[in-house]
Amino acid sequence: MNETKSTKFDKGNLAHQILVGTMAVLVDDFGYTPREMFELIEDVKKQTYFTFQEMSKEKGNANGSH
16 A cells, blocks of 8 residues: 555545544444444454554554655
C-alpha cells in the first residue's frame, strides 16, 4: 500500500476507511452502542499497544514511523 500515513482522519484514506468500517460493523451488526464501541476500542488500545510497538521495532521502525 502506498497511501500517505496520517494520524488525522482522512475519509479518502483506505486504511482509515477500513477502521471506520470496522467500527460501523460493531454498531450495526453486533449491536454495540457508540459508547460501548469506543470503550472497546480503548481497551483494545491498552491491551495491544506493546504488541504493535514490538512489531514496529521488528520492521526496523524504532520510533514507530516509516
